Amino acid sequence: MSEAALPEKPRHTGFLKNNLREYGMMISLFAIMIFFEVVTGGTLLRPLNLTNLVLQNSYIVIMALGMLLVIVTGHIDLSVGSVAGFVGAVAAVLIVKFGLDWITATLLCLLLGAAIGAAQGYWVAYFKIPSFIVTLAGMLVFKGLALAILAGQSVGPFPPAFQKLSSGFIPELVPDAGTLYPTSLAIGALLALALVWQNFRSRARQESHGIETEPYGFFLLKNVVFFAVIVYFAYLIASHRGLPNVLVIMTALVALYGFMTTRTVIGRQIYAVGGNEKAAKLSGIKTERLTFLTFVNMGVLAALAGLIFAARLNTATPKAGLGFELDVIAACFIGGASAYGGVGRVGGAVIGALIMGVMNNGMSILGIGIDYQQVIKGLVLLGAVCLDVYNQKRG
């Protein structure tokens, strides 16, 4: 094709308005963190508590990545909590009862998750049975199966190597470094640098092609804040026991899914299916297959979350995974996903999950009972979505 002159000149007027949603969410998260930091008298951001916060919420974040894709295609998966619990139970039986080595068991469990996702996605994608019903059935089935294979008992403990999946930390390269873990700090700083560098590079590239970018001052401020926040958290984490393995897995997955949804063909096509399935189909997109694959993906991530949760408790209990689906779905909606499909971002879902996590943690520190915690969480979910809808109408 010809090299057309690009009529778009850099314009800043619409930028902040268009991206207010993203930043608004991030600012809410910070506000909530600062609020709890203050009212808990500085307990929230203590290195020990922060590390716990990561460990406690990792499986919600991981499942939210899969759930986001399911919601974007216009579906829902109510079975993820049960599937996570069931897979954890299977892992326990394989490792503890049958003495299978943990690597093989982990791989088998992830495959099992894929198979479960495929079984549910098959009905949703190819038979057009509403996902609400299929996964409601799945929720009951796998909750029941978990009970059955555990025979109502808790099974554990796991071998130490498997526990490391959740409660392990990355090895420290500098011996006898004292209370600060330099390797973790360095990784955090490098990550922050890489992010900032990437931001500058893509901005330069966009500007050279006349693509609309955000105002320079804002961009600079944003990067400084990003850098400072990441380094500060890395510092906090490093002053406890270093980077948890789970955090590494989680960060990698968030980066992978963020890239997949925004930059790849398959990501774009998933959004198209949610935006207008018929138009997507008539544009040559294999809508059924994509829907099917999002459920397979969800199954794998639910299985991974189940393994991490089991490793964290060091035992598989029949009650594991109970109610996870609610937190995961809430995270996606707080993060700006649309219940009608086609809209939602990975960053939003992660922030949504973190908002839920910080609130759980903060309220627990404050000694608020589980009863009122749920009331408050419910209201926050409703409030966040109402605010979002209101903003969209006004915009």
Added chain:
Amino acid sequence: MNALLEMRGISKHFTGVKALSGVDLTVAPGEIHALVGENGAGKSTLMKVLSGVHPHGSYEGAILFDSEERRFRDINDSEALGIIIIHQELALIPLMSIAENIFLTDPPARFGIIDRSAVHRRARELLAKVGLDENPDTLVTNIGVGKQQLVEIAKALSKKVRLLILDEPTASLSEKDSAALLDLLLEFKAQGIASILISHKLNEVSRVADRITVLRDGRTVDTMDCSAGAVEEDRIIRSMVDRDLEHRYPKREPTASGTAIGETIFKVRDWSVFHPLHADRQVIRNVDFEVKRGEIVGIAGLMGAGRTEFAMSIFGRSWGQKIAGQVEIEGRPVDLSTVRRAVDAGLAYVTEDRKQLGLLLADDIRKNITLANLPAVAPASVIDDVRELKVAADYRARMRIRSHSVYQETGKLSGGNQQKVVLSKWLFTDPKVLILDEPTRGIDVGAKYEIYCIINELADAGKAVIVISSEMPELIGICDRICVMNEGAFVGEFPGPDCTQEKIMRAIMRHTNRAKEGERP
């Protein structure tokens, strides 16, 4: 006689955009007043002001009904006075019965309990008034669009209508249903019910209207009185677009423009399709069809003739079942069993229903244009945003898509610009054969002309272009050859310049009659 409705100096702003400025509109009792203008001229906004969707205070100017100033807060206020609006997108609930739909807001009831027999009786009366012979208990989803339109009108009549506003009522109706609807308007007129008719179909307008008001860019530019005799369509068009359209169709000279019509590149043999739900109903009856390189072929026919079904069944089996037949593109048999394969084989189908089947309305122009050919902007499956932007900007300029940038949501574009986005999407797949299904439906005269020019350019570029249209003058104006379809078979073929509407209709009637005789041997 005093005017029934008088709208004086209506102005309305949306953030930053002036939608209406000082519009005047007067409707006499029992008058059929046509409101015409290009898309975006402000017709719908004006009607929203009138019906109270835009409440008093959100606009400037005054509305007088029965010579009294009215300040509508919402649509209930205007309905209470008998101002009823029927929108282009019908507001019926598909899985409720006709009767339930008619009395949706205010069913005959006693102490809040619906009086079923009264509902049924009164529904029958209203259906008789609009000339619809259907059981009131039939679900709305089970009747055709033409009949649904009549149900909407019956619903309006149930509210003691004095001024009926119809927004593009015939856009999706067949010729026959349209004629029936217009006759109904004339009947209402005899009963003293005034109507405002918004329509792009100027032949209908000049047939029934007493007066015609033309809106352009949010202003009243002309009001024509038809009592002295029918107003010429060309005059209406001139004031709508503010330029002399010497022809409504661009010149088509395939030989003069360099590329003559070439060899046959698209060949369909013995194509047959059955209905997706009724497996024994053959919708397309073993038809043959050919298009040459650089040729524009029109498919004419009435609603339900099977034209869209024929096109969609070819395009990746998107419609029907038990599909049989062969297709050759450039002399080679091609596999069209999925949409992807059809696209890869060089086929493109531009749907008749761009909102439901053509666009991602919440996404921007850029994402819509590249959707059917993402690999071309995504080496190794990773989207190159700069390349994508260039493609989108290029098509935006070439197709003259009016928008503030390629980042504009397609849902916020006018019909003509939306259609250009859909066309761009398919041109970006670089097809050899293009099927355009009702390419100018619901778009204004100026944009239609632009679409015709694009169609000509495509043919000149050596593509085979198939145009399906219910507007016969359009086919006659732009096609090199017109094939007439009726009841799933091709029943006539005419060279474009020699074709007339009479010839097409005669071919259809002859076939229909023969088919009927065949049933009674």
